[in-house]
């Protein structure tokens with residue numbers, strides 16, 4: 459079985475700035491099935507921003523597994539299942555979208571779905587610090603969400619088709635909502651994670667190094683060219699770019715790729 463230590467190593471190998479919250483490796487309860495999450499659920503925190511991380515697991519209310527901040531930092535909060543996160547939502551989404559690997563095309567409220575089951579134990583939850591007002595998400599933060607989600611999926615044997623938004627899960631929710639709206643927010647994540655997963659697998663299942671590199675390179679370049687941030691407002695952004703270059707230099711042309719090979723059998727093709 460993959461472990462919290464394996465996940466931590468892969469996230470760092472991918473060049474992310476990772477902060478471990480005390481106790482994260484054992485925080486949380488049992489997963490609903492198979493000893494691992496069935497899917498991934500994305501959220502925004504709402505204000506205050508940047509959101510105080512300690513408030514995400516205060517009084518044994520575990521609100522997420524990972525959190526991201528506007529400067530691109532990734533926080534590890536809980537490796538096991540949350541108890542105060544996805545909440546009640548629709549069994550249609552779990553069965554016909556997540557398990558069937560056919561992502562939702564609309565929010566639960568639009569589909570007139572009913573919140574008929576609890577979802578906490580089925581999803582790996584992300585709390586992303588953002589006001590949820592449709593305003594732009596810093597590109598460096600989106601990069602952290604996307605790259606870490608590629609790593610999480612490989613770790614648990616999931617893929618981009620199992621990523622949903624809270625708004626897709628429950629008619630009570632609108633999150634995450636940035637870059638114009640909540641449809642844009644979740645579709646952008648799925649598209650970018652899917653790109654990362656596609657180029658990472660070669661024709662014989664081996665990593666396609668040139669494509670992996672160009673994806674990573676392009677995504678980081680994209681983080682800057684589409685950037686709504688500046689070095690003044692986000693001094694860590696340059697640091698993250700440099701870490702990414704270290705990642706590329708270390709792994710370009712040399713196997714095995716740390717994300718795709720994984721450790722303990724969490725890679726693609728296993729588990730499902």
Ligand SMILES: [Zn+2]
Pocket residue numbers: 500501502543624631633
């Ligand atoms: Zn939410």
